[in-house]
Amino acid sequence: MQKESAIREPLILGDKTYHQITEDVCAPVEGKANKYWYMVFGLSVVVALWGLGCITYTIGRGIGTWGLNTTVDWAWDITNFVWWVGIGHAGTLISAVLLLFRQKWRMAINRSAEAMTIFAVMMAALFPGIHMGRIWMAYWVFPLPNQFGSLWVNFNSPLLWDVFAISTYFSVSLVFWYIGLIPDFATIRDRAVKPVSKMAYSVLSFGWTGNAKAWIRFEEVSLVLAGLATPLVFSVHSIVSMDFATSVIPGWHTTIFPPYFVAGAIFSGFAMVQTLLLMVRKLLHLENYITVKHGEYMNIVIVITGSIVGVAYLSELFISWYSGVEYEGYAFRNRATGPYWWAYWSMMTCNVITPQLFWFKKIRTSLVASFILSIFVNIGMWFERFVIIVTSLHRDYIPSNWTMFHPTFVDIGIFIGTIGIFFTLFLLFSRFFPVLALNELKSILKSSGDNYKKKENHE
Amino acid sequence: MSKAIYALYDDDEIMVEGAKSILSKNIRIKDVYSPFPIHGLENVLGIKWTRLAITAFLYGLTATTLALIGMYYFMIEDWPMNIGGKPSMNLYQNLPAFIPITFEFTVLCAAHGMAITYFVRNGLFPGMPARNPHPRTTDDHFAIEIMKDENGGVSDDEIRTILQDTNPVEIFEK
Numbered sequence: 001m002q003k004e005s006a007i008r009e010p011l012i013l014g015d016k017t018y019h020q021i022t023e024d025v026c027a028p029v030e031g032k033a034n035k036y037w038y039m040v041f042g043l044s045v046v047v048a049l050w051g052l053g054c055i056t057y058t059i060g061r062g063i064g065t066w067g068l069n070t071t072v073d074w075a076w077d078i079t080n081f082v083w084w085v086g087i088g089h090a091g092t093l094i095s096a097v098l099l100l101f102r103q104k105w106r107m108a109i110n111r112s113a114e115a116m117t118i119f120a121v122m123m124a125a126l127f128p129g130i131h132m133g134r135i136w137m138a139y140w141v142f143p144l145p146n147q148f149g150s151l152w153v154n155f156n157s158p159l160l161w162d163v164f165a166i167s168t169y170f171s172v173s174l175v176f177w178y179i180g181l182i183p184d185f186a187t188i189r190d191r192a193v194k195p196v197s198k199m200a201y202s203v204l205s206f207g208w209t210g211n212a213k214a215w216i217r218f219e220e221v222s223l224v225l226a227g228l229a230t231p232l233v234f235s236v237h238s239i240v241s242m243d244f245a246t247s248v249i250p251g252w253h254t255t256i257f258p259p260y261f262v263a264g265a266i267f268s269g270f271a272m273v274q275t276l277l278l279m280v281r282k283l284l285h286l287e288n289y290i291t292v293k294h295g296e297y298m299n300i301v302i303v304i305t306g307s308i309v310g311v312a313y314l315s316e317l318f319i320s321w322y323s324g325v326e327y328e329g330y331a332f333r334n335r336a337t338g339p340y341w342w343a344y345w346s347m348m349t350c351n352v353i354t355p356q357l358f359w360f361k362k363i364r365t366s367l368v369a370s371f372i373l374s375i376f377v378n379i380g381m382w383f384e385r386f387v388i389i390v391t392s393l394h395r396d397y398i399p400s401n402w403t404m405f406h407p408t409f410v411d412i413g414i415f416i417g418t419i420g421i422f423f424t425l426f427l428l429f430s431r432f433f434p435v436l437a438l439n440e441l442k443s444i445l446k447s448s449g450d451n452y453k454k455k456e457n458h459e
Numbered sequence: 460m461s462k463a464i465y466a467l468y469d470d471d472e473i474m475v476e477g478a479k480s481i482l483s484k485n486i487r488i489k490d491v492y493s494p495f496p497i498h499g500l501e502n503v504l505g506i507k508w509t510r511l512a513i514t515a516f517l518y519g520l521t522a523t524t525l526a527l528i529g530m531y532y533f534m535i536e537d538w539p540m541n542i543g544g545k546p547s548m549n550l551y552q553n554l555p556a557f558i559p560i561t562f563e564f565t566v567l568c569a570a571h572g573m574a575i576t577y578f579v580r581n582g583l584f585p586g587m588p589a590r591n592p593h594p595r596t597t598d599d600h601f602a603i604e605i606m607k608d609e610n611g612g613v614s615d616d617e618i619r620t621i622l623q624d625t626n627p628v629e630i631f632e633k
Binding site for chain 1: 490491492493494495496497500501504506508509511512515529530533534537538540542545547553556557559560562563564566567569570571573574577578580581582583584585586587588589590591594595596597598599
């Protein structure tokens, strides 16, 4: 059996046994939802419906319903796209990179972080889809034979790379998530008493038996998928950044973009995981599994990646001056002092300044402070994308083209709506799926469980 | 007439010790059912490590080749285009632009190919019946499975006696 240093803090608190873990994690699935769940779910559904209405309106009437104009032809839609993709990055990072580094604390949070990834990538993929205008032609982005048009898609274009990156990322994350879910569905199946849920979980669990060879294969598949997903995470957001970096727009045309976007994605993703998990642990009574230590670990990732993002902002600013390119220099002066100064300084405050508070152990281990600061990061990272996209476009090379971007109610509705759809899906997940990798957690109980550690140390 | 005898344990370490002592008495163990992976069990039972990782590599290799051949055909052979003054004339000069999709396609096929192989080899499909001997082997119990016809020379009672010595919580036949 694996041993762990006594000074390492336990990852599972309380006097837990294997059976107790099953009980605790299955409780939300088997029991009835409380009134808070129904309240939040109801609100999410209403917001989601409003969003779906705005999407339908866009598809029916066209992109003219948005606030875009000939100068600012990418705005909220692409901002939201990059924001959601960025959020999606933490799930795979937690499950894949932390698996490769054998970080045991990932086990309490990977399941819901991966669910978040999948839902966030779905929300992200929606935006380029509806921005096409004729969404029923969306399959034209795939390299289909020529009867669909006279040309192949352009494989030199980062926008096409994005199609491949996002679809690969989505489907690989989904498979990774589902393979991990199968043994846990089997646990719920074997406990189910009602015939309907017994049948549903039988189908979902694919007939999992948990024999020795199946577990060997399970571990191998998890390890190799983690190995494949790790470079995938980095490639996806690098490619998203190349949508901008390969163009000649001042403020976009910089080589720092790929690493800067990847750090930003991990930063915003961990912040969203923090936001969601602090709610989940409270609502589903999982305080013994998602502990303060887990929150602290995530805050450490947030402060590190936030600092990387801060350094990237400053290097961008420095290079815009040092390069001597006057367009580049103006783009950055305009960001900080132009008509969108408030967006730039919101971004700077929320992404660079407030996360630095996590250097204080008191703040890092306070759940209330973590929750508030994680929301700040979510807001800041939305502004980052808005600043990059809109402030670079709204004053282009010809001053007679200069204009401002004003979102319409449809722009706002679709953005808020995707948050509603996201929460609707996440809340359904929290009711019907095991939110923790309960069987994987059992494998660390004896090395990282509070009661076992105490016994080991003769306390 | 039941075909197999099962010993059910409530702790993984007791089960692994039990498996060792059963094997030392020349009883063959068909399989072990557990709620989570137990490291080192494959050495005790003498199970060979899986070759799934090799299949992933082969799927990936196929995908890399296909992606490069595909893009060579689309962009250079079938319909070369001059985009932004950068004509597509040969693979060598266009290769950097093809790397991202080659990479993505490799990961896509390696991951899905391996996942499908995993499902097929484990017999995992929607609607498959659960074949674990006891419902608690997916919760907190561990079962050792011994097939009667694999241990022809030993009587059922002898097997039961040997199993009883390994401290199981229950012995049952199925």
